[in-house]
Amino acid sequence: MTESGTGRKTELKARCVVNTAGPWVNDVIGRVAGLNSRRNVRLVKGSHIIVPKFWEGRQAYLVQNPDKRVIFINPYENDLALIGTTDIPYEGRPEDVKADANEIAYLITSVNRYFKQQLAESDIIHSFSGVRPLYDDNAENPSAVTRDYIFEVDAVDGTAPLLSVFGGKITTFRKLSEHALEKIRPFFPSMKPGWTAKGILPGGDMPKADFEQFLGDLRARYRWLPADLAKHYARLYGTRA
Numbered sequence: 001m002t003e004s005g006t007g008r009k010t011e012l013k014a015r016c017v018v019n020t021a022g023p024w025v026n027d028v029i030g031r032v033a034g035l036n037s038r039r040n041v042r043l044v045k046g047s048h049i050i051v052p053k054f055w056e057g058r059q060a061y062l063v064q065n066p067d068k069r070v071i072f073i074n075p076y077e078n079d080l081a082l083i084g085t086t087d088i089p090y091e092g093r094p095e096d097v098k099a100d101a102n103e104i105a106y107l108i109t110s111v112n113r114y115f116k117q118q119l120a121e122s123d124i125i126h127s128f129s130g131v132r133p134l135y136d137d138n139a140e141n142p143s144a145v146t147r148d149y150i151f152e153v154d155a156v157d158g159t160a161p162l163l164s165v166f167g168g169k170i171t172t173f174r175k176l177s178e179h180a181l182e183k184i185r186p187f188f189p190s191m192k193p194g195w196t197a198k199g200i201l202p203g204g205d206m207p208k209a210d211f212e213q214f215l216g217d218l219r220a221r222y223r224w225l226p227a228d229l230a231k232h233y234a235r236l237y238g239t240r241a
């Protein structure tokens with residue numbers, strides 16, 4: 001492993017390496033293991049815009065476009081709206097991705113098709129973009145590429161296995177992790193069974209799962225913390241705030 005900045009090399013030993021580098025999964029296979037993967041990820045860009053919230057209430061909206069894609073319009077933070085997303089094939093470096101003018105126009109048009117209040121580009125406070133590392137199933141339409149995940153295990157005789165994850169979603173992360181462990185079980189026969197089905201996520205162990213009560217207690221304990229920041233920490237980190 002080479003430390004960026006210093007160029008210093010450190011050698012680490014592990015009985016297994018799990019490669020969850022997302023859009024960079026093939027890069028890690030190549031650079032870390034020096035193997036050529038048969039599989040590939042297809043990068044599909046998705047962009048979002050943030051504007052001042054323009055409707056009453058906390059509800060979110062889902063609107064469908066003539067191209068059959070749906071766009072979400074979500075309340076965001078306190079008084080903002082998060083609008084997304086797009087599905088554009090992307091060939092560049094994942095770290096260079098940004099929302100382009102066509103995507104911004106597409107999102108604004110999607111909203112303006114359904115709402116009385118019309119948005120303009122000048123309403124945009126911020127935009128951001130990410131790339132989905134989708135497993136390449138050779139689908140023609142980027143919206144139709146599978147959102148499912150695929151594993152690859154490289155284990156050259158006697159060496160530590162390298163498990164690489166292609167694709168996946170946040171919503172399926174727990175199942176993905178369980179399946180990933182099943183893939184490396186043959187190398188670790190005394191591995192215990194999965195336990196996360198009933199596990200609580202880090203920071204989620206709030207008494208009676210009552211967020212408002214938890215936030216009230218946090219604010220009472222740290223009176224010097226601005227209210228918005230207390231809420232932000234509580235939402236992000238839960239009991240680890």
Ligand SMILES: Cc1cc2nc3c(=O)[nH]c(=O)nc-3n(C[C@H](O)[C@H](O)[C@H](O)COP(=O)(O)OP(=O)(O)OC[C@H]3O[C@@H](n4cnc5c(N)ncnc54)[C@H](O)[C@@H]3O)c2cc1C
Nearest residue numbers: 020021022023024028046047085130131132168169170171
């Ligand atoms: C626009 C968009 C919309 C999405 N919408 C949804 C949705 O609605 N629902 C949903 O469930 N999922 C959604 N996803 C998918 C979700 O974001 C991904 O499935 C999820 O982030 C995958 O997590 P990951 O940890 O596998 O990879 P990532 O979050 O991509 O993390 C990979 C990490 O590896 C690191 N890395 C790369 N190379 C190296 C290296 N050489 N050494 C060390 N670290 C390295 C990177 O810095 C990065 O932190 C969306 C994704 C995008 C882009």
